[in-house]
Amino acid sequence: MGFLFIIGGEPWRIVDLQQDNYKKVNYVQISEESYEHLTGLENQVKTLEDQVKDINEKLSSVHSEMTTKDNMVKQHAKVAEEAVSGWEKAEAEALALKHQLESITLLKLTAEDRVSHLDGALKECMWQIRNLKEEHEQKLHEVVLSKTKQWDKNKLELESKILDLDQQLLRLSAENAALSRAFQHVNEDQ
Numbered sequence: 001m002g003f004l005f006i007i008g009g010e011p012w013r014i015v016d017l018q019q020d021n022y023k024k025v026n027y028v029q030i031s032e033e034s035y036e037h038l039t040g041l042e043n044q045v046k047t048l049e050d051q052v053k054d055i056n057e058k059l060s061s062v063h064s065e066m067t068t069k070d071n072m073v074k075q076h077a078k079v080a081e082e083a084v085s086g087w088e089k090a091e092a093e094a095l096a097l098k099h100q101l102e103s104i105t106l107l108k109l110t111a112e113d114r115v116s117h118l119d120g121a122l123k124e125c126m127w128q129i130r131n132l133k134e135e136h137e138q139k140l141h142e143v144v145l146s147k148t149k150q151w152d153k154n155k156l157e158l159e160s161k162i163l164d165l166d167q168q169l170l171r172l173s174a175e176n177a178a179l180s181r182a183f184q185h186v187n188e189d190q
Helices: 032-189
Strands: 012-014 026-028
Touching: none
Parallel strands: none
Antiparallel strands: 012 026
């Protein structure tokens, strides 16, 4: 229900604004003090309405800021989740790389141990080969020296036999020549 206050020395008139006909009119008489009081209250209502309007605007602004901040918080939370996920992924990759490094290090140590063992075996083989070579060279030298001595001995013996045979040949040739001459003389004398 709406009311209309009319002032002008006359009493207040209350009119029902919701009805189409204005035939029914009720009058209320109030004092000047009541009027001032009501005017003060009306001013207070306007002030309160303005304050409510300001508060609503501030609430709207705060609500907008809160929405913006909530969105930022959600965005930061998403970034943080992605960072944690990335960190966990990096940590998992680092752990995998650490295991791979440990495996490679173990393989390297095994290979180094095998190389060391093979190097020792190679040195032992080289030492044995060197010793065998020296022994073979010594034996070969001894065999060559022995065969050379034997050959020199055989050569001397053969040269001595050749000399003996040459002397025998000369003596036999001389005997043969003497026998031939003697035989010739015997043939001539006959």
